[in-house]
Structures are given as C-alpha cells and as structure tokens.
Amino acid sequence: MKTKTTDAAPAPAVSLTGAVRAFGDVRAVDGLDLEITPGETVALLGRNGAGKSTAIGLLLGLDEPDEGRVELFGTAPTAAVRDGRVGAMLQEGRGVARVTVGELVGFVAGRYPKPMDVREALRLAGIEELAGRRVDKLSGGQTQRVRFAVALAGNPALLVLDEPTAALDVEARHAFWASMRAYAKRGHTVLFSTHYLEEADANADRIVVIDHGRVVADGTGEELRRAGGGSTVSFDLAGRGTEGLALLPGVTAVEVRGDRALLRSEDSDATVLALAALDAVRNLAVQPASLDDAFMALTAARADLDGLDDLERV
Template sequence: MKQHATAVASLVGAVKNYGSLTALDGLDLMLHRGELLALLGPNGAGKSTAIGLLLGLIRADAGRVELFGEEPQSLRARRRVGVMLQSASLPQTLRVGELLRLTMSYYPSPRTLDDCANLAGITDLLLRPYAKLSGGQQRRVQFAMALCGRPELLFLDEPTVGMDIEARQRLWTAIRGLVAEGCAVVLTTHYLEEAEALAQRVVVLAKGRVISEGSVDALRSRVSLTRIRCITDLDEVAVARWANVASVEREQRYLQICTDAPENLLRRLLDADPAVTELEVRRAGLAEAFTELTRETTTTQEAA
C-alpha cells in the first residue's frame, strides 16, 4: 500500500449548526498521510468549522470525526498534530528562541531548536523579541512552532500572509519536504497560486458541502476557460461586453481576458486592435476554476 493511502483524520457526514446557520451540511472529508490537501472555499464555506472539528476545538452536532482513529479531543491524538492558524496570540516579551523552547516542552519527542529554526528559515531571529518582528517574520516563527512536535498532520491557515517572495518560496520548499517525509498537510489559503503550486488534492467547499474534489489539473479541466493576456489600449469595460467573455481585468498596461471561445475572441481582439502586443494565451489556472465553480454553485442554489 502506498504511504499516502493511509488516512490520518476524517469527517463522515459531519453537521455543525450555529443557531439557524448551517456551517457544515453532512461533510465527508478524508486526510491521507504524505499528502498536501488544499481546502478552498469562499468566506463562510465551512473551512474553519471543518478544521475546528478535526482539532477538537468544537464538536459536531451529527456525524463522525476521527483523528488518528481517536476522538479529536484525545491528548494523545492532538500531540501528533501541528497547527499554524491565521492569527496567533503569543507572549510579546519572549524572544524567538524562548518561544520555541516553550513550545518544544509540550511534546515528548520534539524536534531540536536548530531543526525547527532551519526549516522555517529563522536562525537569524532566535535572539530577537517576538514583538519586534515584522508580520512576515512572525509568520515564519509560527511555522517553526507548528513543527516543534514532529507533527504527522499539519494544519496551515494562510501560512504565507505578509511574507516576501523569497520567504514564501523557502516556506514552500519546507512544506514539500515535510510531505515527502510522510506528513499530511491541510492548507487553507486565499493565494490560489499557492494551492496550485503545492496541492496534490484540492477540495472546494461552498455552503458547508464539497462541490468539487480532485487534483489541480482535474479541477482546471472542469472549467473550459482560456486566459488571454496582452498589451492593448482597448477599454476593459467595452471588452467585457463582448460575447464569450467570462471576465476582464486591467493590470497596468496589460489586459487579461478569460473566455470559453479563445479562437473567436482572438479574432475579435486583433480586429479591434491590430497593434496589440505581448499576446499570451494559456489554459485558465486554479483561480479561474475556483471562481467558476463557486459561481456555478451560487447560481444553482439561487435558481432552486
């Protein structure tokens, strides 16, 4: 059996209500060893609730929740999990090294201080007070803290917010290394290019249900959109009214158009502006697929 085929956590028919609001509506979700799962969805889709159930922070109203075959509230199971939440309240007066040593003390067989610092790229920050760090540096420290217990399951909630490109790339490399060692990773992010770069499997939630699941390529193939990017003086509002145009965005000199009929669109584009330059045509990415999938779900529910 392949390593990634082993389940480490699961939700089966999970239901969670907050008064009259249904946050999860019979959600099934399986997390596998050695796999990076991107959990995506618009605000209010149920992502935070699903993670809260798996971490044992809240309890389901119905259905089954398991973490390493146990109740998520089990201390033995929770010690096998690392968590990097979107916001963290940490002692501001402690130095980075002190924060890591404190976190390491909660686990029976923690990573070494040097190992955590090297993985997160913070060896130069160990003597600095946490409160004096930039937002991106604090996120890297939080990542190091999530690794202290040698987690077999790692939850990363918007992990690279505030990071520069170099720090983000270094974190991606570290995440890939953890997955290669067999760690299961659950990633939630609004940077869809991050999910596209890292995820082996993507689950898209809407209204507390799974609306799509599969590899990045599989999700992209469900949306027959092509992205056309070029330099043109054409007005984006006028282009948005053309037939077969799904969306239009202006990025400084560049116009980016998504269409389900690229050949027709290209003919009209060249007709309207023969001076168009730097023309680039490629299949739509995960961002366009995500937008189209969630829009289809909203439209279907409104029509029902």
C-alpha cells in the first residue's frame, strides 16, 4: 500500500506573532502580528516613533521580544542570519577607513556560505565604477549604495532595507528602486521601510502601516486608499444649501469651500448617482484619495482609538 505524500507549504519568510518590546513604560512594539510569504515585496510605513525600527531590530535578531514570537523562514532570526539567508541595509553605520568598495563587499561576501559574485553585487547596486574607491572618501549617496551592495553580498533570500533612499537624490532613488525590483524578480523577499509614500506605492506588493507598535492597515495601495476614506466627490453648490448631503450614500464627511462642496465618500459611484438624482452635478469631479490622505486617516483613527482606551482605563 502506497502512502500519499503532500508537499508542506513553505514557512513564511517573516513571521511576528504577538511581538512586544517595551522600553520602560513605552511599548515600542505592542502585540505586532505580521506575516510575509517568500517572494513578496512589502513596504513598512509609519510615523517617527511608530515602532518600525524596533520591529526591524527584532526580526534581524538585534533585539529580543519581551513577549510573542519572531521567526524567519521558520527559524530564529539569529539562525537565519547566520545561515546567510538574510541581508540588511540599516540607517546607521560608518565607512571603514583605508578600505576600497570592492574590498569591503568582497570581505562581506566571504563570510557567507553561498555569496553573490562581487561584481554582480556592485552592478546591481550601480557602483561598479566605485570598486577601487576608498569607502571613507565617498559621498552620502554613494555610501548608501555601498550599503546596498553589502546587503546583497550574501545573496540573501530575505533583504531588509531600513529607509534605503534617505540620502539619495531623485536620480539615484530611481536607480536604486530599479535595482531592488530586479533583485525581487529573482524570487527573493524584500521588506523595506520608508517615509516616501509614493515609493511604497510604486515598489511594494503590500503596504503595512504601523502605528503605536501595531499594524493598523495591511494591503495594496488601492486597498489602503479605500480604507482611508475612498474618494472626494466635489461640485458647485450654485446657491443651494448643504442640508442632507451628509446622509447621501457613501458619504462620511462634508466640507464646504466657498461655493463648492467636497464630500468624502466610501462609495463614489453611489454618491454621484444620488447627487444626479438631486440635480447637483454642476462641475462635478471625483478625485481618488491619495496615499498621503489614507495614511493620515488611518493613523488618526488609531490615535482616536488609543484615546478611547485611555478613557476606559481611567
């Protein structure tokens, strides 16, 4: 009798379950749940102090959670890093004196069991021409790209990037993201944090918004826009009043600017049809919410909930 076998599903590339990390009375990470499947590119968004850097420190094994569990590829972060499955580009770090870019990347590559060819790492990072330059003589933007090459040196299955374009000009930022996408297309997993919402929208499969150490939204850019308030439907009042506008289908907020009404709507189609029935369509316009709008709405909603929690605890 033959035994039927099934292939087990691969372990998540990143798994944080109920992770908590406190510093005194401040819970920088507060019951964080996050799972990333192999091959995904995920952006981590949050205001300063939201817990992004602490979460990254936990998943890289640079810190230990006070509660909960953190795993990379089904194992402890320190083991995954030791096995060469993780590469990281962090904000902090200084250049090494009297060492060339090629020597530095080659040295790091030599620490891993299955490294990337040094020339390939330099090419992907866009710094082939800097191979013979001393690391401590580079500009801020060049140093940032060297950090990217160092993160690639071990040919990691998971690449973690903490604010990777912070020191880059516009042209260098475009080149960086092209390199990152090329690496992700090879089937690698990428997790990056950024303050540039347009970068998250353009380069990530998923956007995870963290606030007060917790996930407050998780989805595509379009899903976050809908969750953050959908669209704005605007039209000229032409002397008519605003009575009843807040009760129209889909409308969540009403604002008047001069003679123009702006309706925040979760269902712009339903709102427009209702306005048409009222013959209120003069200079009608529908504008999808920007990711900035959604981000502000989602984090403001979290702040409101925290305020209610504080009241309940009093």
